[in-house]
Amino acid sequence: MMKQSTGLATIWLVAEYELRPDRNSDVSCSPPANDEKRDVKMKYYFLALGTLVVVCVGCAIDGQQVIDKGEYHAPPAAMLQRPGPMVDLPYPAIMPPLAPSPAEMIPRTSQVRFVGPSGMDIGWQIPTGFAEQQMTTPGRYNFHQGATYRLKVTNIPGRDPMLVLYPTLQVYPAHPTTDAYLTHNSIPLQITDEDLDQIETNNFVTKVIYLPEPKFQELAIAGVETLVSTRLDPGVDPVSEADRRGTIMAVMRIGNMDLEMPGDANDMIHTVGHVQTISGEHGQFVEPMPIGPAGIDSGVPNGMVMGGPGGPGMPPYNPVAGIGGVPAWGMPQSGTPIGLVGPPHLPYGGPAGLKSHTIYNNTRVDIGEPVDHFRQTVRHEPGIRMPHPVKDVEYVERHPVYGPNDVSIPAWYGGGQGGMMPGGYCPPGQMGH
Amino acid sequence: MRILPTIFLISATLIPALQVSAQPPLPQSPYYHPLDQTTPPGMAGIWAGALGRADCHYFQPVQFRLPRGGDVSVLDPVSRTMQPLPPGAQAGLLVGPVYRIRIANLPDYPGVELYPTLELIDRLHPPAALRTQFPVPVELSEDEIRDAVEDRLVTKIIYLEQPDLALPEAEKDRIREESIPQNRNLMTEADLRGRPILIFRVGGRIPSPQEMADPRMPPPAPLEIIPVPVNPAQARLP
Structure with missing residues (x-):
């Protein structure tokens, strides 16, 4: 809130400063044309001023980047469990493990x-x-x-x-x-x-x-x-x-x-004899x-093999036309007297009459160009913000000052006449006396 | 006379509303607490150790109180054996490790055993000679035991109350409790009211023998069994 008030005061000061020359010219009885110009100028001033006020107040209410609300957002607990990659183990490690990971205790x-x-x-x-x-x-x-x-x-x-x-x-x-x-x-x-x-x-x-x-x-x-x-x-x-x-x-x-x-x-599980x-x-x-x-290890799927040849005498798995021994799409399987795949439309045992066979593929294909550079932008909401490290510490230690006869020696201290009671309190600096 | 008042802050309670309403409204915490009631067990203790709260030479006495009696044992993380705690006895625990407790022979639940965990994240600082006079009390109500038996997770955070926020009423037979909804951070609420001391979780899971023998849960940590003093004057100041 303090920052909001400061921002508005600054804007008003700027406006006052810009309006002063016009006010002075008014006093000097300028011609009416100048009055019209001044009015137009004033309109622009107020329009700019209003825009500035709306923009600044709006940013102050909605935007965290303008007004510091004093909020801190740490990473999720799963991230906070470890110092992070390249810091904790596995190597290179620049920070020794403080204790066994909580996950190992569970x-x-x-x-x-x-x-x-x-x-x-x-x-x-x-x-x-x-x-x-x-x-x-x-x-x-x-x-x-x-x-x-x-x-x-x-x-x-x-x-x-x-x-x-x-x-x-x-x-x-x-x-x-x-x-x-x-x-x-x-x-x-x-x-x-x-x-x-x-x-x-x-x-x-x-x-x-x-x-x-x-x-x-x-x-x-x-x-x-x-x-x-x-x-x-x-x-x-x-x-x-x-x-x-x-x-x-x-x-x-x-x-x-x-x-x-x-x-x-x-098809059953009992496929063995014993x-x-x-x-x-x-x-x-x-x-x-x-x-x-069970569960999801990673959100990124592994590479998938779309198809491939099977074993000897076996059909290909996940067949893709034209790949791995699978016939091309549109290839007829006509026979020949010698057992091989013949040309299209070759009647078995008759004369060839087909002179031309044209196929037009009018399918609209839009599968995009191959990706050469892939960019992924991730964002964590709310963003991570932690208190900055302390870089300045001022430490003042005040001790009470007593004059003569202000301090009485406790009874358990033996009246100050020859040492402490066994097991009693040992003031700092008197060890070994 | 109790000079170290403690208050329970629990997530599953049936606390009378007037007790809660007697507490003055607390302000919203301005701090972000990365730890909450869903934090994996052991993590808060590790952080407490990293923050320097752990003292490997100080065993914080903890005393368990059951509403209608029962047997309480503490799993010795070193020997992997259950150390029974006689009624009135205390367990001296370190700040940081997770300790596994066993509660058995509950009068209303024959054959039922509960295996809660206890995690100290801070300690009390009484005079050395009065250490056992002010243990951290861990109380279980009948409703909490019932919730745990019905396989619901009860999480309790025990904190040392802040003097200027303490309720100006004499403490009764049980320390004061508050019930906090799940959508609020239990650690934040405890921190608002005072200094969190320990986290106590109890549910219905029965660990397998292999699990109890697993040195990873809980990791080896020393344990002190403080017997019931024969003469209460022994524990007083000389």
Whole structure:
């Protein structure tokens, strides 16, 4: 506010200074033509003055760059955990590590609590197949973060005993906003009757468990929320929606596909002959095997191979016309008596009658030129602003001044007659006396 | 007589409204606090150590109080064993490390165990001989225990109140608490009211034995078990 007033006062002073010559000319009884000129000049002055006032006041209200509000914006907590690249480890390091990183103190597992339905058996995929009945709901298990697991759900109460579900469970890596929660709490996961109805009617159910953004929470207790795809509007991605509302901790996807259907062993997981059945019913417990990563490591996608040749005798994968052995687009596959690909429109065993074959491709193609210089501009809102380092310290230490008979010696000091009491206070500078 | 009044500032409470309304309205903090209640455990302690608040020769006594009794143990980060704390005993903890606590045998929750963490970010400065006379009290109410059992995260910051902002009322059997919504920075609120001393977090997660034996959580740090004084006069000034 002080800066706003200062700015306005400066503008008014400038205006007064510019108007003075005209005022003097008025006193000197100038001709009427001069009055008109002066009026026009005055209009311009006031127009410029008003513009300046509006611009300055507007900048003072909206712009942080004009008026210093005294606000500081540090980088996010994830950035503040480390001094930054080229400063901390990995090398080159110019700053020794102060202490183990907090991330190393946090368990790398997320505890998933299977809430219900109660009495349901849960198994999971292991390297040799499926380990069945590894736990019964309600129960909890520590899954490694950043991995996807394939579960096997059996003996669902109130459902067909033959109903077996194979959901996938994505356990997301811990985030600075979820570390505290995951260290002290479990992730509740429940398959409701509504979910089971949807699955049995051939629908695909996605459940996303996330920790809501604290700034949107009015309650005092930190709790998780679950987004179910069947309760969202059509077309809404539950993962994106949960990511918008908070930080995702786990995603469970359930369908009714049978992964152990007999008679189709080639597509099933049991492709080896030495399959050993693992069942918790017999006291056999095996750690689940991650079947893939979970979470997002980087926002930049890796390079993608668009196509390529397959193995000998195998068709190419991701075929692209004209590349890797794939016939060019528009090439007919006419035969010849000797088994090779013949020219277009060559009738088998008859005379050639085609004299000309022209193809016009009128497709409008606008895919842009290849990028030679790529520039990316990033901006963090609000910007990072920290208090500047202290460069001037003034230290004044004042000691009380006592005259004679102003100071009394404490009794525990022994009256000042021959040293201290054992274990008593030792004034500075008298050590060893 | 308590010469070191402490106040709880908690994120999950059912505090009577009149207690909160009795507190005069506090001004908006003009400072930016990069730490808040969602900061990963251990980070505030590391920062406190980097700021010079840690003293490797001073064990800050901490006393746990449960509403209806129960067993409290502290995980010794060095030996990886649980050290039981008899009722009235205190645990001497250092500023900086994260300590894991176990609360068991709660009368209303048979078979339930809670494993909160405690992180000292500052210490008290009583006379040396009165160190155990003024421990930092960590109290858990029945509502907080219920919230933790229901797998909700309760975060408490205990601070030493600022004398000119202290409520001019005598302290009752429990120290005063305030409930702060999640959308506000708990560390900022505690800093407005005084000097934050420790962060206490409790939820429903049960650590696995491998997790408890993992030297990374918490890292090795010394621990002092201060037994209940047989004669209270022993702890007084000579």
